[in-house]
Amino acid sequence: MGKLRAIWRKAAESVQRFLLTQTRTGIACVGLIVLAGCLTLVICPDTQDEEAPILSAARLPIVVIDAGHxxxxxxxxxxxVLEKTLTLDVALRLERILNARGFSTVQTRTEDVFIPLSERAQIANRVQGDAVFVSIHFNQGSGREIAGIETFYADNKVPIASDWTWLGLFSNAEPLDMGENLAAEVQYAVILKTGARDRGIRARHLYVTRHTRLPAVLVEGGFITNRMESHLLNEEHYAETLAAGIADGIEAWCRSRQKTVPPTLAQAP
Ligand SMILES: [Zn+2]
Structure with missing residues (x-):
């Protein structure tokens, strides 16, 4: 039964991916995509990989979720369609999914309020202990045909006062994680889950990724200027799928990190 479910899930994901690449086939495809997704949920209610190792809850990072704008x-x-509305919707879904999987979360905003970028970074930097930062945004293209999902990480981290000695030398012994691996895992999982066009990952000069001291990524979850993606983003099922994809990516990153540290060392005081 497990094998059957895995085969069906793979087939449904392939259908979703194929349909999404055929943007010219128009909105009619949306029904088929939603249908394939729904059947996947019915036949494969457990969307987690059955063979995936169980994560140690004690070593899960706190996830700072940043709903853009x-x-x-x-x-x-x-x-x-407003980006600020979509980002908050996906952020709240992501929080619920992560909490159900044992993660603690912090939101930079939970309602329609303006939060300056500097305050968003400060909220993340105030979190004590192991944490990661995920900012959620949506894109606007110059042409209606531009579509897809992309994830950015920091091209550099901006030093803070305590990083400098009186000699002006950068004294931080531990290089900060720019978030490249986290970006790769999140991008891979989101594309797998949604079937959207893969625009890849890139280092970019963005305030929130540069000014946060923790691994930070910014997900551009689709183009609201693209007719099909805009339509999908307003679908509850698709928003939920997108949020679940981001959660899968964070989990995969945690797994790869736990694998690299021997359990005996990681549990030492
Ligand atoms: Zn944005």
Missing amino acids: GGKDEGAKCKG
Whole structure:
């Protein structure tokens, strides 16, 4: 039964991916995509990989979830669809999914309010202990045909006062994680889950990834200027799938990290 479910899940994901690449086939495909997704949920209610090792709950990082824009800052907009609304919706879904999987979370905003970028970074930097930062955004393209999901990580981390000695030398012995591995895991999992066009990962000069001291990524979850993606993003099922994909990526990153540290060393005081 497990094998049958895995085969079906793979087939359904392939169908979703194929349909999404055929953007010209239009909105009619959306029904088929949603149908394939629904059947997957019915036949494979457990979306976790059955062979995946169980994560040690004690070593899960706190996830700082950043819903992009908000309040007077609407972000991208197209035909009544506002980026700030979509980001908050996916952020709240992501929080619920992560909490159910044993992660603690911190949100930079939970309602439609304006939060400056500096405050978002400060919220993340105030979190004590092991943590990661995931910022959620949506794209606006110059052409209606541009589509897909991409994930960014820091091109560099901005030093803070305590990083410098009186000699002006960078004194931080531990190099900070730029978030590249986290970005790769999140991007891979999100594409696998949604079947969206893969625009890859890139280091980019973005405030929130540069000013946070923890591994930080920024997910651009689709183009609201693309007719099909905009339509999908307003579908509850797709928003949930996107959030689950991000959660899968964070989990996969935790697994790869736990694998690299021998359990005996990791549990030492
Ligand atoms: Zn944005």
